[in-house]
Amino acid sequence: MDATASAHAAALWAGLHLILLLVLSVLVTRQRRRHKVEIGDGGVPALNQAIRAFGNATEYVPSALAGLALLAIVNAPPLLIHPIGGILLASRVVHAIGLSRSTGATLPRALGVLGTWISYIAMAAALLFYAIP
Template identity: 65%
Template sequence: MDATPSAHAAALWVGLHLILLLVLSVLVVRQRRRHRVLLGDADIPQLAQAVRAFGNATEYVPAGLVAIAVLAMAGAPPMVVHLTGLTLLAGRLAHAVGLSRSGGASVLRSAGAILTWLAYILGGVALIFYAIP
């Protein structure tokens, strides 16, 4: 059986988000090795920022990927899947970059949070719409 265009769209965004999580994980390992820290962040700001960038992504990405996958299964048009995936990825990238540059408030962190919430809203509304026969 051939996959639908929506399934292909979902596969793209799931794959890109998995790569993002892998990159963020590697950045944590890199900081741990640099500072010789096996557990926690040892109050080292760069390590704490890397840990939080990865941790924050792992808090938000899974639910977004579930939304993307269910949208594809529910028969949402590929454009809806792409828009949700792109918004989520842009938000997570912006947030990770903003957090890795500064532990405090930043434009990129704020933009990342807003884009992530927009992806959640878009995905949630679309799921409700496609759930109604």
């Protein structure tokens, strides 16, 4: 298998996840400017939700990108990397939408968490599989 194909697959999902993080960061900045809050959430629910949507993504995405990069390094097939990256991205987007609309338990948040965990489990299993020579 062409090793660069795995790297290209991981690079695609890393790039898309970085765009997601940038969008979520811009949404926090917009709320800060709208409500004139420089630090913290100023007691503004919409700002708090934007901060949590960004914060939650930053809690999950970096380690997932490390996992995708490691899958590329061990030359895992792109047909393994793409579904994991796609499920993770879709899950993080759905979760961010759910969290930005409500602080309570919602279907989008639950689906986002479930999809994130599924991608983590798949990645962990694949990494363990490739770790055995």
